[in-house]
Amino acid sequence: MDSKIQSIFKEIESVILESIATVHPKQDEVYACSFWLFYCDYEQINPPCFAYNNEPEQAETRWSPPEWAIDIQDDVYEKLNPLYERLTAQMAGKSDEEWEELIQYQYEFYCSLCKSLNSGLGSSSSPFKNWKTTPDFLVGIFEEREDEEIYELLVKSSVGEAVAAKIGVL
Numbered sequence: 060m061d062s063k064i065q066s067i068f069k070e071i072e073s074v075i076l077e078s079i080a081t082v083h084p085k086q087d088e089v090y091a092c093s094f095w096l097f098y099c100d101y102e103q104i105n106p107p108c109f110a111y112n113n114e115p116e117q118a119e120t121r122w123s124p125p126e127w128a129i130d131i132q133d134d135v136y137e138k139l140n141p142l143y144e145r146l147t148a149q150m151a152g153k154s155d156e157e158w159e160e161l162i163q164y165q166y167e168f169y170c171s172l173c174k175s176l177n178s179g180l181g182s183s184s185s186p187f188k189n190w191k192t193t194p195d196f197l198v199g200i201f202e203e204r205e206d207e208e209i210y211e212l213l214v215k216s217s218v219g220e221a222v223a224a225k226i227g228v229l
Contacts, residue, residue, distance in 0.1 A: 060164045063149055068168050071142050075172065078135040079109070079186035087113040090193040093201040094169050094217075095124040096131075101158045103147045106139035107169065108132070114193075122201045122214075122228055166200075166213060173198045173217035197222065 079092075089111050098105040112127035120126035150161060176198045179185050187196070200213040215223045223229050 060160065061149070064146065064161065064164070067142055067146055067149070068164075071139060071168075072172060074138050074142065075109075075135065076186045078132075078138050080189070082111075082132060082134065082190075084111060084113075084129070084190060088191045088193045088196075089113055090196055091122070091201075092187075092196075092198045093122075093124045093127075094173070094198075095200065095202050096204065097162075097165065097169075097202060099158065099162050099165075101155055104143055104150065104161065104165070106136055106143045109135040122226070123203055124201050125203070166216075169200055170213065170216035173200060174219070177218060177222075197226075201228075 090113065092109065092111040094107040094109055096108040098107075108124070108131040110124035110127045110130045110132065112124075112129065115121050115126070124130055146161070150158060153161075176185070176187070180187060180192075180196065182188075190196075197218055199218040200216070202210055202213050205213065211223070211229060214228050218226075220229075
């Protein structure tokens with residue numbers, strides 16, 4: 060991937076970590092956070108939404124970010140938007156294949172970020188350290204707009220295959 064795009068993604072990571080640390084959920088214990096609604100039309104790329112939820116009333120909405128209490132955390136999205144405008148500008152005039160590479164790079168970036176966030180949950184540097192979370196709290200990509208194969212791949216890649224099986228999304 061182009062070094063300018065990699066640099067933007069490093070900034071995206073910093074903004075996400077800083078933004079999550081400033082979010083103060085007003086609900087009961089949060090059991091999950093998700094990045095979802097990844098949008099790219101080969102002319103523009105937008106930030107994914109960041110969502111979180113407490114225990115759902117119905118099991119079928121447990122891993123469905125559009126149905127969560129907070130389906131779009133506005134502050135995170137708004138802080139990411141200028142960086143995604145820069146990504147769009149960097150991609151101006153690029154081929155569909157180059158856009159596909161960016162989409163794949165973005166998925167890999169967010170999967171890696173989720174795994175890193177999950178592995179650091181007990182750390183004093185975790186952006187979730189001031190959140191009230193359940194003991195099995197996790198961060199993942201639950202992109203239900205994608206077909207089943209991509210959905211499952213993103214879940215497994217973001218939380219690990221054993222966790223994905225344990226939470227019942229496989």
